Amino acid sequence: MNATLEGTLDTPLGHTDNAETSPERTSAGAPSLTFLADRAARLNRGGDNSAPGALIATLDAAFARHPTLALLVLEDADWQGHPDWPTLIATLGGPRVLRPVFYQQPWHWLGHAPTTPAETPFEAELGHPRRPTKPSGDVYRRDMPQLGQTFGLRVIERERDLERFVRWMHLPRVAEFWEQAWPEAELAEFIDQRLADPHTLPLIGEFDGRAFGYFELYWAAEDRLAPYYPWAPFDRGIHLLVGEEDVRGPQFVDAWLGGLSHYAYLSEPRTTRLVLEPRHDNRRLFRHLGRLGLERLRDFDFPHKRSSLVMGQRERFFGEIL
Numbered sequence: 620m621n622a623t624l625e626g627t628l629d630t631p632l633g634h635t636d637n638a639e640t641s642p643e644r645t646s647a648g649a650p651s652l653t654f655l656a657d658r659a660a661r662l663n664r665g666g667d668n669s670a671p672g673a674l675i676a677t678l679d680a681a682f683a684r685h686p687t688l689a690l691l692v693l694e695d696a697d698w699q700g701h702p703d704w705p706t707l708i709a710t711l712g713g714p715r716v717l718r719p720v721f722y723q724q725p726w727h728w729l730g731h732a733p734t735t736p737a738e739t740p741f742e743a744e745l746g747h748p749r750r751p752t753k754p755s756g757d758v759y760r761r762d763m764p765q766l767g768q769t770f771g772l773r774v775i776e777r778e779r780d781l782e783r784f785v786r787w788m789h790l791p792r793v794a795e796f797w798e799q800a801w802p803e804a805e806l807a808e809f810i811d812q813r814l815a816d817p818h819t820l821p822l823i824g825e826f827d828g829r830a831f832g833y834f835e836l837y838w839a840a841e842d843r844l845a846p847y848y849p850w851a852p853f854d855r856g857i858h859l860l861v862g863e864e865d866v867r868g869p870q871f872v873d874a875w876l877g878g879l880s881h882y883a884y885l886s887e888p889r890t891t892r893l894v895l896e897p898r899h900d901n902r903r904l905f906r907h908l909g910r911l912g913l914e915r916l917r918d919f920d921f922p923h924k925r926s927s928l929v930m931g932q933r934e935r936f937f938g939e940i941l
Contacts, residue, residue: 650677658689664697674703675726676762682718683764691716719937725885730758734887747840747852750817751887758822759882763874770878771825775833777810780823783830784810787862796898797860818842824861824875831863832875836883844896847919848928853889856896859904872907880911881941884933895929896921912940 650668653661662681668674682688693714698704708714710724725733731754739748759772775784785803787793794800799809813821818841824832835858839850857879861867866875884890897904899918905927908915913931920926 650681652681652685655692658687659692660685660688660690661692661694662698663694664701669701671702672727674698674701674707678716678721679762680764682721689718691718691721719941722881722937722941723884723888728759728761728881729885730754730756730760731886733885734889736889747838750838750841753814753817753820754886758886759878761878761881763878766826766870766874768826768874769828770874771828772822772834772879772882773825775810775814775821775823777807777814780830781807781810783862784833787833787860790862793860793862796901822879824879826866826871826874829863831866832859832861834859834879836879839894843921844894847896847921848894850894851892853887854892854894855883855887855890856894857883859895859897869907869910873910876907876911877941880931880936884936891933893931896926897929899925899927901927910940912936 650665651663653663655661660681662677668677678691681691693707693716695714698714707716711717711720734751738751741747742749753774755774757771757773760769761771762769781803785806788797788806789800799806801809810821813819813835819835819837822834822836823830824834835856837856837858839845839854839856840852842856844850844856859876861871861875880893883893893913895908895913905915908929911931912935913929916928916930918925918927
């Protein structure tokens, strides 16, 4: 018989998974884990956590706090009365939850429906699929248990965001790499252009509702990057800007870059690769990329800068990172 250890999900931040040698703290009424063999655990129901969405959030928290867990097992007798149970069973086929499969479902994180093939027929004259209609408002939101905050993404709004966007662009460390320390009127026009551009989705990142950075997701096939590498039809590129000084530690990078990558993969299930083209000397960024499964492949020359081609793979992200 395999030895098991009991533990609850109220693990302190920074906890590392070590189920074989030490039990977690206990808390009355909290769901608990019984650790099994082969990176699996049974999720035991405890207390009153019957609110819609609570089971999905509990599964997310368990995986987030235990990076080595590959499978969570739910007993019918414990969970079949939960309002999330029918959706869980219909989506996953049963009460055994594989980590990479769980995180490739939109659940409540995605603020709009994923793109479907019907929306993106091949356009022969363009040589790539038609792009879906861009969303508006909130597009992604997920609690980050190890950070203790909620990360969100929403489409930028000129009236709401222009003042902070101008401030961010004039920060010396941002201006060094973006080279867009322009007057307010020009930056307002830039936002309008990005909103109108069908190949770019301009986003504001938030922690607990507070805006801290600007991000762009773009379709690589239509971007200036396309001539410099062999793109695939649903490759998605990322541009990054963190404006607020107090969210620049590695734990924040893991949250926002992981969340941004998660959103890109969820919103288009056929996206298998993410690409970045940061300036080749952006050392602050490069020291974080490996943790998020992003690999620096080679350097190359744009007309205006020397860049590095960085690439992430869907399979690795869901299998090793998230």
